[in-house]
Amino acid sequence: MFEVFASMSENLGLESIADYARRVEAIGFDGLFVPDAIHDGLLLACQALGATRRIKVATSVLVAFPRSPMNVALAAWDLQKMSGGRFELGLGTQIQQNIEDRYSSRWLPPAKGMAEYVGALRAIFHSFRTREPLNYVGEYYRFTRLQPFFNPGPIDAPDVPLALGAVGPKMLALVGSVADGMHTHPTNTSACYLREVIVPAVAKGAESRLPGLEKPFIAASILVATGPDAETVARERERFRNTLAFLFSTPAYWPSLELFGWKSVGEELLQLTRDKRWRDMTSVLTDTVLDEFLVTGSYAEAAPILKARFAGLVDRITVPVPEDSAHDSLAAGLVAALRAS
16 A cells, blocks of 8 residues: 655664665565765665665655755766665755755755756756756756766666655645655644645646656655554654654744644744753643644554555655564564555
8 A cells, every 4th residue: 555664763874774774674664764964865875775675765855955966966876776776866955044054055945946956957867868968057056067077877777766855835836846756744744734735735736747757756754653562652652742842843844733723832832942941842742733743553553543544645654663673573564564455
């Protein structure tokens, strides 16, 4: 029914990801999402692809604007070649403060800038494959020079799929018009929000979809509090309560709260962060709110819950890898149940 991808901690580094990726593959996952936060997402993807033979590896999501599309295209092309077509490039814009102050890079209007970024990548990939002259000129990006010496040439694999991290309406429409897929954010992966906002917005954007592109997939970054027993599940549930309380303190993630009439929850969380009252934040996120954005159940219980919520809405879902490898067989049963129709 679904493609099932594994998530991973942003703390996992190059020294550990190969073993982790092999474990993900052995459990039976279809793919692995690698972050781009503490460690470089492209380097992580390279290690994961090199250590595996079957699973897809996708950046979820690579921060785009600080990186030239040419640099990203070269790396992605190499990853696609070495893996025989198992790499997917997920791209995101991040927020303006991070782009300007963390990366010291140029901030672009998110949707317009990303539209050109994707256009530039596709033009570069076309020149790689055909060796035709490169000529992409937009408002923000200009690529008109690619000498034969610097062109890696065609590969025996499809072009790299391009997926976008999307939250707002303009980015969702952009997914529909130019991307191969999208990654939701944990704060907008409520089944209700998917049904009422995301799916219609992507469909609207698809009315002007580029010729030759298949329907974009939706990869849902679902938070799942699961484990082998009730104690573990309860502990994971509280961990995710803390995660969501922090995320919902950011106004950019309030549209999904507003859909339910819960904007005051976000406002209260924001005020608590300003007051540095971090420990009080979880009490604001009640069970009613939490259950809308979190799936809770043991490995034996989670599959029917996930199917009931997300069938027909998304193409891919994310399931956590057990902390203890002794529970990998239980996770394998969950993955198999989710993949079954």
